[in-house]
Amino acid sequence: MTNQSKTDSKNSVDAVFQDRAILAEKRAAALKKRNKAEKRFQWAGRISIAFGIACVLFLFTDIISKGAGAFTQTYVEMEITFDQERLGLTPQSTEKEIKAASFGSFFKRQLREKYPEITGRKEKRELYALFTSDMPLILRDMVIADPSILGSTQSISMIADDDFDTYYKHSYGRDLAEEDKITRLSEMQEGIVDSLAKSGAVTKKFNTILFTNSDSREPELAGIKGAIVGSILTLLVTLVLSFPIAVATAIYLEEFAPKNKITDFIEVNINNLAAVPSVIFGLLGLAIFINFFGLPRSVPLVGGFVLTLMTLPTIIISSRAAIKAVPPSIREAALGMGASKMQTVLHHVLPLAMPGMLTGTIIGMAQALGETAPLLMIGMVAFIVDTPAGITDPATVLPVQIFLWSDSPERAFVEKTSAAIMVLLTFLICMNSFAVWLRKRLERRW
Amino acid sequence: MNQIIMNTAQQPLVDIVTETYQTSGLPLLEDPKMRVRNANVFYGTKQAIFDVNLDIGKNQVISMIGPSGCGKSTFLRCLNRMNDTIDICRVEGQLLLEDQDIYDKKIDVVELRARVGMVFQKPNPFPKSIYENVAYGARIHGLTDNKVQLDELVEVSLIRCGLWKEVKDRLDEPATGLSGGQQQRLCIARAIAVNPEVILMDEPCSALDPIATATVEELIHELSENFTICIVTHSMQQAARVSQRTAYFHLGKLIEVNDTSQVFTNPEHQLTEEYITGRIG
Numbered sequence: 175m176t177n178q179s180k181t182d183s184k185n186s187v188d189a190v191f192q193d194r195a196i197l198a199e200k201r202a203a204a205l206k207k208r209n210k211a212e213k214r215f216q217w218a219g220r221i222s223i224a225f226g227i228a229c230v231l232f233l234f235t236d237i238i239s240k241g242a243g244a245f246t247q248t249y250v251e252m253e254i255t256f257d258q259e260r261l262g263l264t265p266q267s268t269e270k271e272i273k274a275a276s277f278g279s280f281f282k283r284q285l286r287e288k289y290p291e292i293t294g295r296k297e298k299r300e301l302y303a304l305f306t307s308d309m310p311l312i313l314r315d316m317v318i319a320d321p322s323i324l325g326s327t328q329s330i331s332m333i334a335d336d337d338f339d340t341y342y343k344h345s346y347g348r349d350l351a352e353e354d355k356i357t358r359l360s361e362m363q364e365g366i367v368d369s370l371a372k373s374g375a376v377t378k379k380f381n382t383i384l385f386t387n388s389d390s391r392e393p394e395l396a397g398i399k400g401a402i403v404g405s406i407l408t409l410l411v412t413l414v415l416s417f418p419i420a421v422a423t424a425i426y427l428e429e430f431a432p433k434n435k436i437t438d439f440i441e442v443n444i445n446n447l448a449a450v451p452s453v454i455f456g457l458l459g460l461a462i463f464i465n466f467f468g469l470p471r472s473v474p475l476v477g478g479f480v481l482t483l484m485t486l487p488t489i490i491i492s493s494r495a496a497i498k499a500v501p502p503s504i505r506e507a508a509l510g511m512g513a514s515k516m517q518t519v520l521h522h523v524l525p526l527a528m529p530g531m532l533t534g535t536i537i538g539m540a541q542a543l544g545e546t547a548p549l550l551m552i553g554m555v556a557f558i559v560d561t562p563a564g565i566t567d568p569a570t571v572l573p574v575q576i577f578l579w580s581d582s583p584e585r586a587f588v589e590k591t592s593a594a595i596m597v598l599l600t601f602l603i604c605m606n607s608f609a610v611w612l613r614k615r616l617e618r619r620w
Numbered sequence: 621m622n623q624i625i626m627n628t629a630q631q632p633l634v635d636i637v638t639e640t641y642q643t644s645g646l647p648l649l650e651d652p653k654m655r656v657r658n659a660n661v662f663y664g665t666k667q668a669i670f671d672v673n674l675d676i677g678k679n680q681v682i683s684m685i686g687p688s689g690c691g692k693s694t695f696l697r698c699l700n701r702m703n704d705t706i707d708i709c710r711v712e713g714q715l716l717l718e719d720q721d722i723y724d725k726k727i728d729v730v731e732l733r734a735r736v737g738m739v740f741q742k743p744n745p746f747p748k749s750i751y752e753n754v755a756y757g758a759r760i761h762g763l764t765d766n767k768v769q770l771d772e773l774v775e776v777s778l779i780r781c782g783l784w785k786e787v788k789d790r791l792d793e794p795a796t797g798l799s800g801g802q803q804q805r806l807c808i809a810r811a812i813a814v815n816p817e818v819i820l821m822d823e824p825c826s827a828l829d830p831i832a833t834a835t836v837e838e839l840i841h842e843l844s845e846n847f848t849i850c851i852v853t854h855s856m857q858q859a860a861r862v863s864q865r866t867a868y869f870h871l872g873k874l875i876e877v878n879d880t881s882q883v884f885t886n887p888e889h890q891l892t893e894e895y896i897t898g899r900i901g
């Protein structure tokens with residue numbers, strides 16, 4: 175190599191490898207840029223989380239502020255004299271006789287006697303309307319339960335009508351302009367309520383009716399018991415059907431099925447089904463279970479069938495993921511010991527995959543619990559006053575109950591709607607926390 | 621067996637093995653435990669094992685060495701049909717366990733694996749108790765009649781693996797809580813609990829530290845009195861320490877089989893020599 179060529183090659187090397195000082199500067203500039211980009215990235219994440227939390231907070235404050243009122247109910251303490259003569263009953267009267275007695279007019283007369291100054295027909299009706307329309311029936315049931323109270327005077331907590339309730343909760347005792355008052359009461363009714371309240375007869379108690387009654391046209395008597403029982407029955411059917419079917423499907427597809435076009439096709443279809451809008455499953459249920467098989471409408475059995483169709487893909491997919499996550503070394507160990515394929519799956523793979531499967535199932539169930547659209551299709555949207563006693567009784571479910579109440583004109587139902595949403599959310603949060611807990615509890619390290 | 625002779629020390633280093641070849645050394649024995657004749661293994665269209673002929677001696681330890689990907693593990697897994705689990709894997713040729721073709725349709729693979737047990741590279745105890753791990757084989761094969769017998773079997777198996785003293789007070793604790801070496805010995809205890817005739821070991825010490833390795837090697841040595849052991853290993857020292865015979869695999873072909881001392885001191889084939897002196901592998 176000549177000197178000349180040596181210098182040349184040195185020059186070209188210099189051209190490629192620049193001065194270290196310049197490189198350091200360039201590096202510093204690049205580093206600054208990188209650090210900035212990382213900061214930006216972090217902030218983007220923080221802002222997204224903050225936005226998410228804000229949305230959740232807004233939702234919760236809105237629901238809780240609207241619905242908190244529904245957990246209390248206004249009662250009026252009032253002395254009622256069970257006059258034997260007026261009722262035409264004696265403590266020896268049979269239940270049939272008591273049922274035939276006219277408690278309606280008896281109750282109205284009692285009220286009229288408390289307010290002798292009210293004379294007009296319209297005013298009288300307004301007076302009666304301050305109390306729930308079921309009040310005579312409640313009095314009758316008291317007498318049936320204990321006929322010995324006949325002839326005595328009892329202090330009774332009377333359920334206030336929803337308009338009374340709303341006025342008392344939101345407008346009473348507040349210095350509000352006439353147009354700001356949330357009330358449907360007439361001035362005369364307001365006067366009665368005000369005087370009752372001043373005398374200390376009006377009390378707010380925890381609203382047990384909300385949890386012990388089913389749906390009603392009267393907001394003060396409407397409860398979610400029927401909807402909760404309906405939801406539980408529907409979910410029970412869903413769970414009993416979907417869990418074994420999904421687990422069996424997942425195990426077969428993962429462990430036994432040959433890998434070929436047919437299984438690929440099945441897999442694609444399962445994934446597709448997971449994305450099908452739930453209302454379609456409702457229509458399918460309507461066509462197959464109700465029209466073709468002739469099962470009754472509005473029953474948890476059919477609701478459970480439909481929700482099973484809907485949750486199956488979810489559970490299958492999560493179960494397959496759980497089975498896939500079981501290390502192959504465990505399978506090899508079992509097979510190497512001479513365990514058959516089935517023994518390997520039942521003794522080793524399934525127990526290890528179970529936490530994942532159960533988590534998937536609970537999440538699927540939570541999804542099913544919140545589902546409304548497919549149930550509307552099969553008629554679970556009906557107004558049902560009785561609490562369902564079995565899976566073939568007409569029923570409704572919590573989200574449908576919320577849907578129904580949100581549509582009702584009475585102001586008190588706004589409260590009830592939010593309260594029902596709170597109960598539903600509580601159920602969902604409980605189920606999801608249970609899933610997390612279960613996962614932590616059953617998870618094994620290997 | 622194909623009779624083309626070509627493997628001599630004068631051959632070039634690479635590409636020395638062609639489609640037909642002859643295994644150097646002494647691949648065949650009298651009255652062996654297992655006989656392998658013209659074994660070819662394919663993964664799909666790719667051939668992994670070429671025309672292997674090998675006898676595995678009774679109550680002997682045979683080690684299989686060779687560079688990564690040479691097919692020694694694949695060959696080992698053919699011996700108890702663990703390759704059945706791989707859909708695309710196809711095994712041709714004759715593999716006999718005491719004159720019984722193990723790939724015969726009449727052979728139940730469950731029965732075969734009870735006779736030919738296996739220990740894997742990574743200790744893989746079941747995530748159950750120590751007791752359950754050892755008792756599992758006896759349970760599924762219905763080997764014991766009652767709890768007392770099962771307890772005894774578990775104890776004896778653990779004693780034979782030198783694990784009894786260490787775990788006798790915590791048989792109900794999870795096996796995954798043991799150290800790596802203990803786990804591997806537990807896996808061996810689990811394998812011998814069903815009293816197999818042959819134990820296959822696929823690099824049983826590669827995940828263990830030197831002390832645990834020494835313990836396991838000692839155990840292998842003791843077990844060879846009663847069991848036929850085939851061990852795949854990457855460590856030539858280990859092969860030299862534990863085995864009576866050594867088989868050298870190269871690119872799916874069985875290059876040389878001989879007494880271990882012979883292989884390591886005086887290899888016949890050039891490839892074997894290259895490998896044991898560290899020039900390839």
